[in-house]
Amino acid sequence: MEEGTGVNTVLPNLGDKSRVLDVKPLRTLVPQFPEASNGPPFFCAPPNAPFPSGFSSFFPFSGPQGSQSIPGLNKNEFYSTAVPIRSFRAEPLASDGQNVHGHKSSVSSSVKKKAKKRKAFDFAFTTLSNFNPGISLSERDDGNRELVENVLWRFDALRRKLSQMEDSTELTGIIKRSVLKASNIMMSEGVRTNVRKRIGVVPGVEIGDIFFFRFELCLVGLHAQAMAGIDPMPMKGDLEGERVAVSIVSSGGYDDDVEDPDVLVYTGHGGNASGDKEASDQKLVRGNLALERSLHRANEVRVIRGFQDSAHQGSKVYVYDGIYKVQESWVEKGKSGCNMFKYKLVRIPGQKDAFATWKLIQKWKEGLSSRDGLILPDLTSGAESIPVSLVNEVDDEKGPAHFTYLSTIKYSKPFKLLQPSFGCDCREACQAGNSNCCCIKRNGGDLPYTAHGILVCRKPMIYECGSLCHCLRNCKNRVTQTGFKVHFEVFKTKDRGWGLRSWDPIRAGTFICEYAGEVIDKINTRQDGGDGEGNEFVFQTNRVYESFKWNYEPELVGEESSDTTEDYDIPSPLIISSKNSGNVARFMNHSCSPNVFWQPIMYEHNNEVLLHVAFFAKRHIPPMTELTYDYGVPRSDEGENNKFHPSLPRSPLFCRSSPRPPVHDPTPLLSSSFRHTSKLNKVPSSR
């Protein structure tokens, strides 16, 4: 951790990094209208211009990227009249890094001025909203799925970046509270949706959606309170003070009864002991009063259930569990001996399972009830530290075709050292911002992962520490080589053969698994595709992949946008076959709107610097959601004969209306064959 050597205080790019010091609540900034003389013009490539990198152009406040047309989002509206909000900044982020000093005083600017400036800013924002790029006023009021995903992506990308800066030694103590900072920027930039409060369904938010921060609920309009558990809303036509509850968050702070997935006994708010205050009786005010009114008016109340995230100590997961109604209320003595309000909420029947699924998984994990359709508790036979269940709830098939379980990539030929690698000299764990660590340097000066082991950005290449590095195994720069961390399930899908999903919720940026298999020179249809049925068990780095934007918006942290290319840079094409041996990745199906993407990773092992393909979560993925990635299409100049990847125009329509043919195991396998071979699954010796 802090080694106190003081050697690493040389900050080669302080000028750049210091810009972030100016990231403060934008509301504190006086709005300023763009002028020709006001600093360098904002660069923005036209959306339809050809991009050499193969990625679509990126506009900092644009809607979802990609070539798909987005219903509900009028691109022209964004691009034609777009004036970047950054142009309104009175203090353009330092162009020369001279603002390094004195930042602390400027952050704590006078409260009075702050409020005034805030109003002025809001005014400018509202009146200029016709020019506001990204999310229009009406879209801010009423969202849709694309908007909700867009807002969540932008928030999380920014949060990850700020979190990375927070972790960095050179910025310790300067960037703090990355969640709040990211939230603040989103709020003040107007990057949010469903701001208009409503009873019942929130457009674009689906039952079962998961969130990892309370602020995410605010940004998509599911629950507008940043902290309070009850969100009240004035009723039309009612007198002032007459409010009903539209949503509640049950997150374990009170003694709620959450045993029954269809019933929630919710405790009102207030009365908690805090600081020098002792516990007291709850009062029938605010949220409590609103819930009481909701009981009488019988309005729909959205319920979000929050609890500990098992993957991240101390943090929480929130699940949107759909619509409930308050059935009764009463007062009872709480643990402190004070009066607590209790509200019994009952879930409206016929809604998709959400929290119920979590409860079920919990029982599977505790062994209290067995998984229906379980064929094998662990198809890796112990090769991974976490078991992988094999399940079929659809038909009688007893498992996929035989393969040998292999947990990593296998190069059959010795691999040429691409560059001399001596490993880093860090003694414990590599620390971001340590300019002496060559692994950090190779990654552009930053640790590619947050302290939680979450990928910050997609990059042309990520260099992890290898066996020659002196740092310990728990170094944060070894995320993809220490095995996957979620409980997977290989399951039979209805129409796509076998698929992969997880029992655990997955945060955006989480390492899913690597693509394991044997490296081959070229595709031998017979050997690797099996009967010419396609190359479903082959991964190729040189296919054409649908472009998408995943990284943060550099402008929001005061960086040059040129620095964040998401284009891969792979020295030579890599082809991996998992036909005969592989890991769970071979079961991941294709999707045109995937929730997983791949990222090239390099690290040294046995004196060889090897290329690996690692999968990461593109967005938050609820439990039991099928994991999919973009299989890509063959380059047109290659004579690849592939039934399953026709070189058709890949319009979203094609993907959505006609599901692809089964990608895995089109021909069912005899059960005896699998049973026989499952015992033969090899435990790889590589770890």
Place this chain on the structure above:
DNA sequence: GCCTTATCAGCCAC
């Protein structure tokens, strides 16, 4: 503008 709410993360002790 002040109050309520309780989150999030840093910190310390074990």
Place this chain on the structure above:
DNA sequence: CGTGGCTGATAAGG
């Protein structure tokens, strides 16, 4: 080395 409790700083909405 992970866990749990405590606390400070904090934002939105009323």
